[in-house]
Amino acid sequence: MNITRNNVDALNAIVTVEVAKEDYAGQVQKVLADYRKNASIPGFRKGAVPMSLIQKQYGKAVLLDEVNKLLQDSLNNYLVEEKLDILGNPLPKVTEDFDWxxxxxxxxxxxxxxxxxxxxxxxxxxxxxxxxxxDDAMLNEQVERIQKQYGKLISKEKVEEGDDVRGTFSNEEKGINNTTNITLDIFKDKKTIKKFIGKKVGDVVTVSTKGLFDDDHKLMDYLKVGHDDVHGLDVEVNFTIEEINTTEKAELNQELLDKLFGEGIVKSVEELKEKIKEDADKQFATQADQKFLNDVTEFLIENTKFDLPAEFLKKWIQTVGENPLTEEQANEEYAKSEKGLRYQLIESKVIVENNLQITFEDLKAFTADLIKKQMAQFGQMDPSDAEVENIVARVLSNQEEVKRLSEQVMNEKMLNVFKEKVSAKTKEVSYQDFIKEMYGE
Incomplete structure (x- = not known):
């Protein structure tokens, strides 16, 4: 067997594999001999079928199968030995007059x-x-939210300022139909608030979406309008009132603090705010890190210049799925996937150049930390090491989970490299301003 390579250019090559009779003949004869031992053909005893008949009936199929196996093994070994970094898989060149x-x-x-x-x-x-x-405003808002969440709910007949109102925003033309809870102070305009005062269950209040909230992004939350549609949206929506409640706020006493965080862990309103701030800082840091990672990713894709073997990849895309694609469909798929492919190559380069590796200990530590956070959300603030280790073992026995968690660990390692090496300016913002920055406004 002889394998040669002709580099068409820096991104494309042709590999030629020459297979001689001595490369496959022995294996073909061995397979046919096994066929003969087990063949059941009328008129012949089992194992006594003439080889010429076996050859005639099965010879061509066995030849094709064995040559194909030999071809694939040899080609794969060649790519490994030559350390060729290829995209996609090798594509066989179709020969119209191929002679078997x-x-x-x-x-x-x-x-x-x-x-x-x-x-x-x-x-x-x-x-x-x-x-x-x-900031203090956010902390005070969160404290009040806790008091209302654990307070006593009192049903009412008519809407007054400060009440909680449950109902459905709707607009048939825009496909808006979302049931939600509101407090009247979410509205930007006092005229809108006045429309609700005195209304009863079953009443319908019509409001305009233009300037309804102090931030148009709130339309995404309360009306479930997509981000691309919120800016400049100027339609009337109906709010059908379904419930009217007021909340008698819970007293911020030790009983409530123990219920929230465990006995004696938080002992005052000041400590409560410190706890809220600590949790919010972690949550906000995660969101800020994700934006930073996204922004660095976009920057690298846009500014790391290299060519791809586009025509080859389009041909490969036509063949890789369960159903072959047309040339036009393959071109569309390539256009969709090109950016992702570019980042995969960039990411691989960063991983190699910075010697980023995931050890099993990394994976165990990351998984244990996630589990502890999840348990804390359900009030288990201090689980035993044995309890956490048992859950970690169960999670990591699932290969899909191992793959998903490994990606998260590598993202964390990539983020740390970016923080260390990418020179970015730092800016302090409120959460609302961060949301605006995140959506590019």
């Missing part, structure tokens, strides 16, 4: 080669690393 009745065969395969490029994490950029501030 000869003894020697020649096969050609197209290869798409991964490009050579460098990733400059220190390049000049306009990326901002946000530091989200938890």
């Amino acid at each position: 009745d000869t003894d020697n065969y020649k096969f050609e395969f197209e290869l798409g080669l991964a490009p050579e490029f460098s990733v400059d994490l220190t390049a000049k950029n306009d990326i901002t690393k946000f530091n989200i501030i938890v």
